[in-house]
Amino acid sequence: MSDPARLHARDLVIRRGATPTVEEIRSGEIVGLAGLDGHGQERFLETLAGLQKPLAGAVSLERGGSETRITDFRKAVAAHVAYLPRDRRATGIFPTQSVLDNFAISTVSEDARFGFISAGQRARRYEVYRDRLSIAAPRPDAAITTLSGGNQQKVLLARALALKPDVLLLNDPTRGVDVATRHVLYDVFRDLARDGMALVVLSSEIEEILLLCHRVLVFRDHDIVANLQGPAMTTDAVIAAMFGRAA
Structure with missing residues (x-):
């Protein structure tokens, strides 16, 4: 920096x-x-x-x-200043949402193009952090609850890091x-x-x-x-x- x-x-x-x-x-x-x-x-x-x-x-x-x-x-x-909560189930993940949505929810504006959300841009951003953190997820659109606890934690960390x-x-x-x-x-x-x-x-x-x-x-x-x-x-x-x- x-x-x-x-x-x-x-x-x-x-x-x-x-x-x-x-x-x-x-x-x-x-x-x-x-x-x-x-x-x-x-x-x-x-x-x-x-x-x-x-x-x-x-x-x-x-x-x-x-x-x-x-x-x-x-x-x-x-x-x-980014914060990663202690209880990922109660205050971290959005259990009804996908892995990708859980990652991107705090940085929606990063994916906006001409007033619309770019799905491609969002997916590309996620791939960067998926590789960096070795997130094991079947698909970005899979429910976050299908991931292990460790991989849910990595998605939350990716969300925090996406705030730069x-x-x-x-x-x-x-x-x-x-x-x-x-x-x-x-x-x-x-x-x-x-x-x-x-x-x-x-x-x-x-x-x-x-x-x-x-x-x-x-x-x-x-x-x-x-x-x-x-x-x-x-x-x-x-x-x-x-x-x-x-x-």
């Missing part, structure tokens, strides 16, 4: 009594979020995506010397997928970071975060209690921070 972007969280408070958070997620960085369930990491991610409103502070995207404040999900998408984001927010992206799909996704995430995208990955698996991320923010009681990177990124250190103990 020729114009690197940075996602800022300034004096962000996501729950009453929590310490204001100041964070910067930079282009080319994969940042992991860890913590016990309900300790704020998911709310923090959803706040970055404009899905939750903070009690105080602000989220903004900086690019090329200008900054866009993210106050809701529409503004996040307009600022090129500068920042990709991933809520437990390998949950419920097989080992082979998991490693395909890891390779894609690393490639995206190498190309300059900023990624934030919430994962319920510490080993995944340590394998994939450049640094990890550990949450406890809706506060970031540790920011670990390099040699400090160990399973023991993450668990100790999660439980409020010294490593």
